[in-house]
Amino acid sequence: MAQLDTLDIIVLGLLLVGSIAYFTKGTYWGIPKDPYASSYSLANGNKAGKTRDILEKMDETSKNCVVFYGSQTGTAEDYASRLSKEGSSRFGLKTMVADLEDYDYSNLDNFPEDKIAMFVLATYGEGEPTDNAVEFYEFITGDDVSFTNGAGADDKPLANLKYVAFGLGNNTYEHYNALVRRVNAALTKLGAVRIGEAGEGDDGAGTMEEDFLAWKEPMWAALTEKMGLEEREAVYEPVFGITEREDLSAEADEVYLGEPNKNHLEGTSKGPYNSHNPYIAPIVESREVFTVRDRNCLHMEIDISGSNLTYQTGDHIAVWPTNAGKEVDRLLKNLGLADKRDTVISVKGLDPTARVPFPTPTTYDAAIRYHMEICGPVSRQFVSTLAAFSPDEASKAEMVKLGEDKDYFHEKVSSQYLNIAQLLERVKPGPWTKIPFSLMIESVNKIQPRYYSISSSSLVQQKKISITAVVEETRVPGPQENIVKGVTTNYLLALKQKQHGEPNPDPHGLTYAITGPRNKYDGIHVPVHVRHSNFKLPSDPSKPIIMVGPGSGVAPFRGFIQERAAQAAAGEKVGTTVLFYGCRRETEDFLYKDEWSTYKSSLGDSFKLFLAFSRQTPGQKVYVQKRLQENADLVNELLTQKANFYVCGDAANMAREVSVVLGQIIAEKRGVSAEKAEAVVKSMRSSNQYQEDVWS
Numbered sequence: 130m131a132q133l134d135t136l137d138i139i140v141l142g143l144l145l146v147g148s149i150a151y152f153t154k155g156t157y158w159g160i161p162k163d164p165y166a167s168s169y170s171l172a173n174g175n176k177a178g179k180t181r182d183i184l185e186k187m188d189e190t191s192k193n194c195v196v197f198y199g200s201q202t203g204t205a206e207d208y209a210s211r212l213s214k215e216g217s218s219r220f221g222l223k224t225m226v227a228d229l230e231d232y233d234y235s236n237l238d239n240f241p242e243d244k245i246a247m248f249v250l251a252t253y254g255e256g257e258p259t260d261n262a263v264e265f266y267e268f269i270t271g272d273d274v275s276f277t278n279g280a281g282a283d284d285k286p287l288a289n290l291k292y293v294a295f296g297l298g299n300n301t302y303e304h305y306n307a308l309v310r311r312v313n314a315a316l317t318k319l320g321a322v323r324i325g326e327a328g329e330g331d332d333g334a335g336t337m338e339e340d341f342l343a344w345k346e347p348m349w350a351a352l353t354e355k356m357g358l359e360e361r362e363a364v365y366e367p368v369f370g371i372t373e374r375e376d377l378s379a380e381a382d383e384v385y386l387g388e389p390n391k392n393h394l395e396g397t398s399k400g401p402y403n404s405h406n407p408y409i410a411p412i413v414e415s416r417e418v419f420t421v422r423d424r425n426c427l428h429m430e431i432d433i434s435g436s437n438l439t440y441q442t443g444d445h446i447a448v449w450p451t452n453a454g455k456e457v458d459r460l461l462k463n464l465g466l467a468d469k470r471d472t473v474i475s476v477k478g479l480d481p482t483a484r485v486p487f488p489t490p491t492t493y494d495a496a497i498r499y500h501m502e503i504c505g506p507v508s509r510q511f512v513s514t515l516a517a518f519s520p521d522e523a524s525k526a527e528m529v530k531l532g533e534d535k536d537y538f539h540e541k542v543s544s545q546y547l548n549i550a551q552l553l554e555r556v557k558p559g560p561w562t563k564i565p566f567s568l569m570i571e572s573v574n575k576i577q578p579r580y581y582s583i584s585s586s587s588l589v590q591q592k593k594i595s596i597t598a599v600v601e602e603t604r605v606p607g608p609q610e611n612i613v614k615g616v617t618t619n620y621l622l623a624l625k626q627k628q629h630g631e632p633n634p635d636p637h638g639l640t641y642a643i644t645g646p647r648n649k650y651d652g653i654h655v656p657v658h659v660r661h662s663n664f665k666l667p668s669d670p671s672k673p674i675i676m677v678g679p680g681s682g683v684a685p686f687r688g689f690i691q692e693r694a695a696q697a698a699a700g701e702k703v704g705t706t707v708l709f710y711g712c713r714r715e716t717e718d719f720l721y722k723d724e725w726s727t728y729k730s731s732l733g734d735s736f737k738l739f740l741a742f743s744r745q746t747p748g749q750k751v752y753v754q755k756r757l758q759e760n761a762d763l764v765n766e767l768l769t770q771k772a773n774f775y776v777c778g779d780a781a782n783m784a785r786e787v788s789v790v791l792g793q794i795i796a797e798k799r800g801v802s803a804e805k806a807e808a809v810v811k812s813m814r815s816s817n818q819y820q821e822d823v824w825s
Contacts, residue, residue, distance in 0.1 A: 183232040184239060187225070190481050194222040196247040199229050199262030199308065203502065203574045205251040205297050208341055210571065211510060212247055212295075215345075218363040220353065225482035230261040234268050238276035238286040245324070245356060246290060250312060251297040254663075255814075255821060256304025260404070266308065270315045285320025291355065292321055293348050295328040297337065301780040301825050303788075303814065305331075325351035333781060333825055338508050338543075339535055365514060367567040368483050374473040374490055384473050385491040387451075387499035387646035389656075394488075396649070400437045404578065407449045407656035408436045409649060413593065415625035421717045425600035425636075426681065427621055428584075431657060434592040438657075442586045442688045443664040443822075446594050447578035449656035450617040453639040457498045460550040464569070465560030470494040476570065486575045493566070498642060502574040504548045504616050509538050511572045512552070518564045524557035531556075546605050546613045549573065555609070579617040580660060582777060582822055584684035586692035594659075596621075597684040597720065602637055614639060621655070628653045664775070664822040670696045673704040673772035675764060677787050679711035679741065679753050682778025683720055685822055686710075689775075694731035705767060706732055711741035711753040737763075754786045758794065765798035773818055780823035791819075 180186055187195060194216055198209035209226050216222035222245075240246065253259045258266035268274060280286035294316075296309025306329045313327045328344030330337040352358060377384055388394040390406060402408040414430035431446065440446070461467045474496070476489045487500040497503060513532030519525035531538045542552055553561050585595035600622050601615025614637050623641045626634035634643070644651040666689055667674065674693075676686040686708055697703040708725075712718045719740075729736050739756045757764060768774065774791070776784050788810060796806035813819035 181231065181233045182236065183227065183234075184236055184241075186227075186232070186482070187244065190223075190225060192223045192225045192482065193244045194224040194247065195227050195244075196224060196249065197227050197229050197265075199248075199250040199259045199265070201251055201253045201259040203577045204337070205249045205259070207574050208295065208297070209247070209249040211508075212249065212345070214366075214368065214571070215349075215363070218366055219360055220349070220358045221361060222358070225480070226484070227482075228261055228484075229265040230263075234265055235275070236277040237290060238278050238280060240287070240290045242289040242291065243356075244291075245352065246292040248292060248294045248309070248312060249297070250294070250309045252299075252302075252304065252306055252308040255302065256307035258308055260660075262308070266312065269319075270311055274319070282319055287316060287319040287321040290316070290321040291324055292316060293324050293327075293352065295330065295341065295344055295348075297330045297332065299780070299825055300331050300333040301785060302333070302823070305329075305333075324348070324355050338506070338510075342509060342535075365517065365565075365568065367565060368479060368571050369485065369567040370477045370479050371566050372475045372477070373469075374475055377473040377490055379471040379473060379492050381473070383490065385488045385646075386495045387491075387642075388488070388649070389449075390488060393649070402436055402438055402658050404447065404658055404660070407447075407578075407658050408433065408438055409645070409654045410436065410657045412624060412628060412653045412655055415621075415628050415653075417625075418597070418720050419718050424718065425618075425622055426718065426720065427596070427598050427600065427618070427625055429596040429598075429621065429625070430585075431594040431596060431655070432592065433594060433657075433659075438659050439591075440583060440587050440594060440659045441661065442583070442588065442666060442692050443685055444583050444587075444662045445580040445660045446583050446596060447580050447658045447660055448596075448617055448621065449578050449658075450576060450620050451641055451643075451645075452498050452501070452503055452576070452616065453614070453619065453641055454498075455639050456504055456548065456550065457494065459554070460497055460503050461493065463550045463553040463561055464564055464566070465562035466493050466566075474566070476567075486570065495646065496570070499646070500576055501569070502576045503550065504614075505574055507542055507547060507549050507552055508572075509535060509542075511549075512538070512542070514568065514572065515553075515561075515564060518561065518568070520557055520559065520561055520563065527556050544605075545607055545609075545611050546603070547611065551611070576616075578658070582664075582685040584687045586688045586695065588692045589695050594657075595688070597681050597687070599681045600636070612637070624653055624655060662822065663817070664777075664820050666692065667773050671702045671704045673706070673767045673770055674775065675707045675709075675767055675772050676775045676777075677709045677753050677757065677783075678775075678777040679709075679783060680718075680778060681720070682776075682783075682823075683708070683710050685777055686775070687721055687724070690725075690728050690732075690736070694728040694736075697733075697735075698731045703732060703735060705735050705737070705772070707737045707739070707763070707767065709739045709741070709753045709756050711743060711751075711756070713742065713744040715740075715742055715745060752786075753783065754790045757787065757790050761794040761798055764791070764794055768795070768813075771818065773820065774813065775820050775822075777822040778824075780821075780825045784821060784823045 196209040196213045198205045200206040213224040213226045216224045251259050276286045294309055294313050296306040298306030325348040330340035392398045411432045412429055413432045416428050418426040418428050461470050471492050473490050473492055476485050478485055509532055512528055516525050516528035519528055581596050583594050584597040598618050600618040603613045605611040619636045619639050620641050622636040623634040623643050627643055678686045693703045693706050725738055741751045741753045741756045743750045776787050792806040792810050795809050796803050
């Protein structure tokens with residue numbers, strides 16, 4: 130045997146130490162990981178070491194009812210929370226709320242028959258599941274679904290599963306409430322037993338809240354009968370405990386003043402950046418695109434260099450908003466917390482399954498400013514709950530009436546687009562000091578990022594993302610006129626004003642903490658992340674495309690055309706590129722008017738721009754639908770060449786009418802029936818030849 134030399138001994142020693150370290154990790158040298166180290170969602174959700182077995186979780190916490198949610202904007206999550214609280218307070222159920230992405234579902238065949246599952250499912254985009262529901266949806270609707278006990282679909286493996294279902298959709302989209310319908314069909318096929326009707330809320334008709342309230346009462350009646358429940362008088366039971374921290378000041382290093390997680394708190398934010406962890410991106414350019422004083426449209430360039438964020442042409446950028454100071458002050462005043470705005474509070478779930486929606490310790494001000502959707506619509510159910518905490522009998526009677534009478538509520542609240550603070554001050558000016566802050570956290574939605582179609586090409590500017598955003602302001606007539614201002618677009622306008630030298634920007638009378646918590650957004654920064662989209666150019670640039678995008682709906686098409694112009698300039702063959710664009714007047718709101726000729730110089734005759742001005746000529750309102758019809762021959766010819774057809778903008782009117790006009794063009798030019806033409810359009814959609822990026 131060869132003698133070991135010194136180097137051999139050293140190498141063997143290192144291997145021994147490494148082996149010991151590996152096999153004893155977490156025992157002798159492991160350091161507990163801070164739950165907020167990367168994202169507050171991990172602290173409240175399924176972090177390492179927590180079970181992904183929902184049945185185990187229910188047993189551990191003695192629950193007999195789980196309310197699953199698939200949510201993109203927070204509304205479905207809010208409805209799930211409300212069902213959970215009502216099930217507990219009215220019917221004595223032991224409830225928990227569950228994010229669909231936190232659990233696995235292969236053991237649902239073992240779901241106990243004396244327990245109940247509820248599904249609150251929003252449909253996103255063109256009939257797609259929300260981001261957090263993708264895995265569940267693909268599993269439960271899969272052709273080869275299999276469960277723990279080895280049973281397949283034909284064996285009815287979910288016969289013990291009793292469930293209720295409510296969907297959130299928008300009738301302006303083709304695939305209205307598709308998710309809840311498909312999941313309901315899949316569960317039924319697998320043998321599960323639905324209790325009551327599968328409810329459907331319609332955001333497009335503006336009846337989502339009333340649809341939910343109308344559905345849940347018969348659902349509770351059916352559930353009571355099926356499960357032998359007993360209704361009792363509902364009393365408010367807090368989900369969260371609030372402790373005012375006299376031992377901490379707002380300046381203390383460990384106090385969150387709006388930072389989303391501990392890395393941001395400590396000034397060491399790092400990726401990956403996503404919907405739980407934003408990148409604080411510099412705005413390197415901002416300018417006004419409209420040429421009129423009373424309306425604003427912003428063009429902004431967001432620098433993502435060094436973030437490892439990537440995007441593709443057609444994707445969306447999410448902007449994390451901050452509430453306006455005026456609305457923060459209004460709510461603090463109406464809750465009697467104005468003098469305690471900087472008081473430090475800790476928030477703790479009183480139930481092991483409760484998820485605190487933001488990191489603590491924090492302050493009342495920071496919680497309201499950065500984490501709560503305080504300018505959102507108020508639910509009638511929330512008003513009913515608040516009635517018990519009214520400052521006097523007269524205001525209590527008014528709140529009870531608002532909560533019980535949907536027509537009265539519509540007249541006084543929803544038709545006026547009042548937020549919660551405005552409602553409180555109209556019912557009874559002065560502080561409502563009896564309202565527990567825990568109730569506000571539970572009932573006011575978590576503020577959500579706003580998504581904007583990226584208006585640049587990743588081929589042309591890989592490290593800069595363009596945003597095109599119309600600043601929103603709506604006047605609501607009434608005895609007391611209410612002006613509803615867009616939360617995020619006015620925030621962006623304030624940033625633009627600051628960048629252009631305004632020391633104290635106050636767009637539309639609003640002010641914002643634009644330097645962010647502890648001045649971490651100073652230098653004109655904004656929190657963002659990127660969401661990838663299926664709204665994409667054809668992989669072959671020689672393929673023709675037709676784009677319909679009036680107003681700010683032109684945003685993604687600026688990116689599309691920018692990319693094809695660059696491809697043409699590089700010598701690639703680029704197919705016919707047609708844009709139908711509309712606005713009010715050529716001299717007021719013609720977006721990127723000077724750029725189109727630049728792209729034309731690269732694309733030549735293959736680029737065709739058709740314009741529709743709705744207020745240019747008195748008495749003649751011209752919309753993109755008319756221009757589409759006028760160019761029916763070109764449109765049909767390109768479609769026969771398998772051109773991709775894109776629509777971006779208003780879903781309720783424009784997008785729907787464009788779809789109708791396209792069917793009419795196909796029927797007329799191909800000599801087929803309206804039914805056949807409609808089937809052609811439907812086929813185009815299913816094959817992704819027809820793509821939409823629309824909103825309502």
